[in-house]
Amino acid sequence: MPALTVIEFNGKEHRIDAEVGKSAMQVVIDAMVPGIMADCGGACSCATCHCYVEAPWATRLPEPVPAEREMLECALDPQPNSRLSCQIRITPHTEGLVIRLPQSQV
Numbered sequence: 136m137p138a139l140t141v142i143e144f145n146g147k148e149h150r151i152d153a154e155v156g157k158s159a160m161q162v163v164i165d166a167m168v169p170g171i172m173a174d175c176g177g178a179c180s181c182a183t184c185h186c187y188v189e190a191p192w193a194t195r196l197p198e199p200v201p202a203e204r205e206m207l208e209c210a211l212d213p214q215p216n217s218r219l220s221c222q223i224r225i226t227p228h229t230e231g232l233v234i235r236l237p238q239s240q241v
């Protein structure tokens with residue numbers, strides 16, 4: 136299973152063996168790492184699964200679709216490397232992916 140590292144806003148790191156096919160949001164929630172609310176359950180309609188993708192992954196992941204871009208405008212403190220974790224799919228190619236969680240989702 137590809138490794139996913141999640142870094143909470145306070146700096147606490149979690150290295151998780153992520154199941155291929157799940158979203159990064161689901162992996163974080165299943166691992167009970169706090170910091171993602173995922174109010175819409177992954178439907179790309181709430182932005183409460185906002186995360187920051189660390190380099191070099193920001194350019195390696197598939198580009199966000201227009202619906203994700205629009206929803207990111209609702210996220211708190213968006214940055215150029217902002218993504219919705221429900222739209223990041225775990226694949227064998229995401230081995231080593233690192234995401235940071237924001238201070239707050241709302």
Ligand code: FES
Pocket residue numbers: 160172173174175176177178179180181182183184206219220221222
């Ligand atoms: S869980 Fe709602 S947009 Fe990702």
